[in-house]
Amino acid sequence: MKKLLLLFSTFLVLAACSSGEENNTASNTGEKQEVKLVLDWTPNTNHTGLYVAQAEGYFAEQGLNVEIMLPGEAGADQLVASGKADFGISAQETLTEARIQGVPVVSIGAIIQHNTSGFASPKNKGITSPEDFEGKTYGGWGAPVEKAVLSSLMEKDNADVEKVNIINMGNTDFFTAVKRDVDFAWIYYGWTGIEAELRGQELNMMYLTDYSKKLDYYTPVLTTSEKMMNENPETVEAFMAAVSKGYQFAIDHPDKAADILIEAVPNLDPELVRASQEWLSPKYQADAERWGQQDIKVWKNYAEWMYNHDLLDKKLKAKEAFTNEFLPKK
Numbered sequence: 001m002k003k004l005l006l007l008f009s010t011f012l013v014l015a016a017c018s019s020g021e022e023n024n025t026a027s028n029t030g031e032k033q034e035v036k037l038v039l040d041w042t043p044n045t046n047h048t049g050l051y052v053a054q055a056e057g058y059f060a061e062q063g064l065n066v067e068i069m070l071p072g073e074a075g076a077d078q079l080v081a082s083g084k085a086d087f088g089i090s091a092q093e094t095l096t097e098a099r100i101q102g103v104p105v106v107s108i109g110a111i112i113q114h115n116t117s118g119f120a121s122p123k124n125k126g127i128t129s130p131e132d133f134e135g136k137t138y139g140g141w142g143a144p145v146e147k148a149v150l151s152s153l154m155e156k157d158n159a160d161v162e163k164v165n166i167i168n169m170g171n172t173d174f175f176t177a178v179k180r181d182v183d184f185a186w187i188y189y190g191w192t193g194i195e196a197e198l199r200g201q202e203l204n205m206m207y208l209t210d211y212s213k214k215l216d217y218y219t220p221v222l223t224t225s226e227k228m229m230n231e232n233p234e235t236v237e238a239f240m241a242a243v244s245k246g247y248q249f250a251i252d253h254p255d256k257a258a259d260i261l262i263e264a265v266p267n268l269d270p271e272l273v274r275a276s277q278e279w280l281s282p283k284y285q286a287d288a289e290r291w292g293q294q295d296i297k298v299w300k301n302y303a304e305w306m307y308n309h310d311l312l313d314k315k316l317k318a319k320e321a322f323t324n325e326f327l328p329k330k
Contacts, residue, residue, distance in 0.1 A: 032060065032065035033235065034067070035059075035064050035065065035067070035239065036086050037067065037085065038069045038070070038076045038080065039089050040076050040220055041089075043261070044268075045261065045273060047068075048247075048257050048258070049249070049250050050246060052247075052250055055264060058243075058245045058246055059242045061242065066239075069085065076090055077105050080105050080224060080225050083225060083228075086224065086228055086235070087224050088105070088223045089221070089222060089223070090220065090223045091218070092218040092219055093302070095221065095321065097306075100316060104227065106224060106322060107294065107322040107323070108222050108224055108322070108326050109243065111220045115208055115218075116280075117207070118186070118189065119138075119184050119186055120189070120196075120204070121184035125204070130150075130211070131154065133153075133154055134164065136183035137166075137184075138183070138184055139168075140166060140169065140185065141169065145311055146166070148306075150166075151309075152212060156211060190276055190279055194279055197275070213301065214301040214302055215305065216301075217299075221322075222292070224239075233326070239326075240327055247292070250277070254280075255274065257281070292324070293324060294323075296319065299318040300318045
C-alpha cells in the first residue's frame, strides 16, 4: 500500500516552513501564511476533512493558505521531517518505524479511530479464515510487516505462513490482481471494499482488529515535525483547528462533504466517493471523545507488537511519537 506512492510523480516542493518571526509578520499584516500539506497517497475519503477545510474557508479563517500536495518518491514522512512540507499524512505503522530510525516526525491527530484494513479475497476463492491462506497466493507490496501480520493471524489457527506464496503486486490494482494470479490482498475496506460492493463483487474480509487488539492502530494520521511544533506552535494549533472543523463537517454532512471532495478532485469516481464517505464518516471519531484524539495505549500496543515480531530494532518511546496538544479543546 505505502509502496504505491512510487506510482505518482513528485510534486515541486518549495521552501521550508516560515520562521516564527515571519509568521507574526504575516498575522499582523493580515496576509495568509503559506502552509504545505503532503498527502500519503492520491486523494480519497481519508482526506475529505482537509478538502472541506480548504473549500469552506476554515484554513482562511485561521490565517492559513494551505497547498495540498501529492507525495513523491521521498514519501510524506521525509518531506515533513526535512521541512519541505509543514504537515503530512502518514500512518502509525510507518511513523513508528520512522521514529525508531530517528526521523523527527510526530502524529498530531488520528484521522480514523480504528484500523479499517484487513485481508480481502473474492468469495469464490473460499478463503474464510487465516488457515485458508495456506496454499494460496498473497499479493503485497514487499514490506516485512506483511509476513509478520500474516504469521500472527495464522498462528492462531496453527497454520504455517511459509505455506503462503507471497508475491509483490507492484502497480497492479486489487481487482486485476485477483483475476490474474493473486488469491487475497491487504486492503482498506473504506475504499477498495466499497468499490467491490459497487462492482457487485462479493468479498470475504478479515479485519485485523478481529484477530488482535494490538493491530488496532491509527491509520492514517496527521503529522508535523518536531521543529514545527517547537518553533511554530501557533501555526500547528491553527492548522488543527481548521482541520478538526473540516472533519466534523464530514461527520455531520457526509453527502455535502463528498460533493466537496468530488469538486476538488474531478477525476475521482463520484459514486465511489459518495458511498465511501457514507461508510467512513461515522468512523472518523467513532468512540473517541473528540475527532483526532489519540491514546497512548494504542501507540504502546502496536509498537510492542512490532518489536516482538522483530520489526523494530529497539522499543518505541511512545510518548514522543504523538500528541493531543494541538487539538481544539472542548
